[in-house]
Amino acid sequence: MEVHKKIAVIGTGNLGNAIVEGMIESQKFSADNIIATRRQTHLIDSLQQKGVHTTSDNCQAVRESHIVILAVQPKQLEQILHEIADDLHEDHIIVSVITGVAIEQIGRLLSKPIAIVRAMPNTAIAIKQSMTCIAHRNVSPDSLSEVQSIFDTLGKTLIIDEELMAAATVLGACGIAFFMRFIRAASQGGIEVGFHAEEAQLIAAQTAKGAASLLLAHHTHPEQEIDKVTTPQGCTIAGLNEMEHNGLSSALIKGVKASFNRIADIT
Incomplete structure (x- = not known):
């Protein structure tokens, strides 16, 4: 309508x-x-x-x-x-x-x-x-x-609640840039393992879209979907663990908090 x-x-x-x-x-x-x-x-x-x-x-x-x-x-x-x-x-x-x-x-x-x-x-x-x-x-x-x-x-x-609007700005608006940076990094990794730049970006972007769509469609927790991909001694868990050893989750959390603190400084 x-x-x-x-x-x-x-x-x-x-x-x-x-x-x-x-x-x-x-x-x-x-x-x-x-x-x-x-x-x-x-x-x-x-x-x-x-x-x-x-x-x-x-x-x-x-x-x-x-x-x-x-x-x-x-x-x-x-x-x-x-x-x-x-x-x-x-x-x-x-x-x-x-x-x-x-x-x-x-x-x-x-x-x-x-x-x-x-x-x-x-x-x-x-x-x-x-x-x-x-x-x-x-x-x-x-x-x-x-x-x-x-x-x-x-x-x-x-x-x-309006009190959460600054947090919403960070997670929802600034978050676009955060996820773009993740896709860019994944694309660069794809180039290292053999793809041309445009191919790597297409695969990374569509995969990110698919991951988000799974959560929205199934209303599941990310770890539930991760468990469907990881197998014993497999390549997925090896990559995930290497990323975590280098602070992936910690860096993302710290980035969100840093943006939130900056909003507090400028408002």
Whole structure:
């Protein structure tokens, strides 16, 4: 079923662009119902060519929409909210995908009773494979459902307490880079054992996709799936043990914690 509510994306940079591309790709949203803003509109000409309304006028975008997705930089938030405040009304739903900005902070800057939702997607939203964590405060079930319906078409969603949003950012958003680095390392290993670079990357990427799909489809623990692959004195357990001896799991855990600590430093 197509969603007919007008949606404005304020600040169509990398993430905002990915959200718009993902909505169009899902075929649940008509490009004609999406308004994308950017100061330099020529940078989003590709969206305009797909039927999206593009403009540098944030106020116009807000006036013509029901759901307003804020995808600007944290330092731009106060200026943007001051700019659009007069055009926001109680029927609007604000969705913030801005890292490190609390719902309370947005509410304080607006000083009017508007539904506010925080969402933390990742860049896989452009291919409808995002993991999006959603938090809210005093938002009606209907409004929350409207927001979740957007991100449900763009991957998987999870409603969490806002206190966990920094952790969700690390595991879900930064996590894209972590898994990319693992795939890159696996590809380099594949080159060492005889594959050309593009062949090694294809095998590593598809295998990673398959591993994740097994967990999502079977709802199993990773160790259960690992046990299906390992055999006594086999090559799989030899490789796993060598990786663990060199700190694979420990390095990943430390990396997640380091990213989490850095978020605490910058927010």
